[in-house]
Amino acid sequence: MHAVIQHRFGTADVLNVEETSVPEPARNQVLIRVEAASLNALDWHFVSGTPYMIRVMAGLRRPKRRTPGADVAGTVVAVGEDVDRLTPGDVVFGEVKGGACAPYVAADTKGLVPVPPPVSIEAAAATPVAALTAVQALRTHAKLQPGERVLINGASGGVGTMAVQIAKALGAHVTGVCSTGNVDLVRSIGADRVIDYTADDFADGGPRFDVMLDNVGNRSTEDCLSVLMPDGRYVQTSGPKENRWFGPMLSIVGRALRFRRASQSFHQFTADPNQEDMAYLAELLESGALVPQIQRTVDLTGVAEAVAEISGSHTRAKIVVKPTVADVTS
Numbered sequence: 001m002h003a004v005i006q007h008r009f010g011t012a013d014v015l016n017v018e019e020t021s022v023p024e025p026a027r028n029q030v031l032i033r034v035e036a037a038s039l040n041a042l043d044w045h046f047v048s049g050t051p052y053m054i055r056v057m058a059g060l061r062r063p064k065r066r067t068p069g070a071d072v073a074g075t076v077v078a079v080g081e082d083v084d085r086l087t088p089g090d091v092v093f094g095e096v097k098g099g100a101c102a103p104y105v106a107a108d109t110k111g112l113v114p115v116p117p118p119v120s121i122e123a124a125a126a127t128p129v130a131a132l133t134a135v136q137a138l139r140t141h142a143k144l145q146p147g148e149r150v151l152i153n154g155a156s157g158g159v160g161t162m163a164v165q166i167a168k169a170l171g172a173h174v175t176g177v178c179s180t181g182n183v184d185l186v187r188s189i190g191a192d193r194v195i196d197y198t199a200d201d202f203a204d205g206g207p208r209f210d211v212m213l214d215n216v217g218n219r220s221t222e223d224c225l226s227v228l229m230p231d232g233r234y235v236q237t238s239g240p241k242e243n244r245w246f247g248p249m250l251s252i253v254g255r256a257l258r259f260r261r262a263s264q265s266f267h268q269f270t271a272d273p274n275q276e277d278m279a280y281l282a283e284l285l286e287s288g289a290l291v292p293q294i295q296r297t298v299d300l301t302g303v304a305e306a307v308a309e310i311s312g313s314h315t316r317a318k319i320v321v322k323p324t325v326a327d328v329t330s
């Protein structure tokens with residue numbers, strides 16, 4: 001098969017389409033014929049091997065995961081000996097440990113659930129990592145309640161566009177923050193109010209929020225505290241990435257320490273691909289409450305350019321990957 005492969009860490013041009021063998025599923029894995037995949041910020045971290053602390057997982061000198069793509073939707077074509085929950089022919093979607101920018105991927109079953117019939121395979125592929133992050137931020141950590149007010153900083157990216165819709169589905173009043181070109185997008189997916197950060201400042205003394213979901217981490221802790229109610233909850237998915245060794249970790253630790261002296265609570269987490277949240281997302285997709293926003297679809301030859309775009313931290317919604325190559329039949 002032809003897959004996107006990297007042999008070393010570096011900029012997105014280390015990614016090439018190469019011939020490789022179809023993976024063998026382990027005892028607890030299934031082999032999925034990939035119908036669609038999608039890309040996330042984490043793909044860029046695994047391609048670049050930055051921040052360097054990620055190399056504990058990604059490989060110290062050379063990448064252990066040679067093919068990007070942690071979001072997949074496709075058909076189960078083979079199952080390992082220990083798998084009894086899925087059978088060949090099941091059409092599933094979920095988060096895998098990389099490898100989905102290929103016609104076949106071997107995956108643990110933990111994060112896989114059936115694609116609801118009315119949902120397109122592209123929409124299913126666009127969902128897992130970004131929507132799991134959004135739902136775990138809002139429901140698990142912030143415990144967002146109907147009628148509460150939530151501020152979403154970074155509302156137009158993969159996580160943000162999922163979070164706006166999930167917060168609306170949870171019955172919240174949503175304020176989204178993004179740049180000028182994305183205001184219409186964020187409004188169109190249900191935000192009650194949109195703040196264009198190039199023109200207005202969300203920390204200018206306006207209304208306070210019960211929850212702040214921060215997908216950017218670019219503002220001072222004092223600014224974040226100033227927009228939260230006294231019992232507000234701050235959930236951080238990201239932070240400044242300039243530190244090449246630790247990425248946002250040092251600023252997250254500093255912020256967590258400051259919150260210990262405040263009445264508001266601080267939450268930071270890494271999204272976990274679990275069955276319960278995937279089933280909830282499948283329900284939202286089926287009901288139409290969650291409609292993944294797909295910026296464009298690329299084939300395998302377009303993955304390097306898409307990963308380069310993602311490295312800039314201004315990706316609009318989601319980029320989907322079809323595991324085809326224009327002039328190669330696989």
Ligand SMILES: NC(=O)c1ccc[n+]([C@@H]2O[C@H](COP(=O)([O-])OP(=O)(O)OC[C@H]3O[C@@H](n4cnc5c(N)ncnc54)[C@H](OP(=O)(O)O)[C@@H]3O)[C@@H](O)[C@H]2O)c1
Pocket residue numbers: 040041042129130133153154155156157158159160177178179180182197215216218236237238239269270271310312313314315316317
């Ligand atoms: N903790 C976890 O488990 C987890 C899981 C997934 C992702 N993440 C992290 O969460 C972050 C968001 O992920 P993503 O997939 O949504 O990334 P993304 O698609 O690249 O989106 C980033 C968003 O940030 C916005 N942004 C950039 N600068 C901004 C600013 N100054 N003010 C307000 N918004 C700004 C961009 O909006 P504009 O283009 O409109 O400026 C863009 O929509 C990433 O850093 C990622 O690493 C964490």
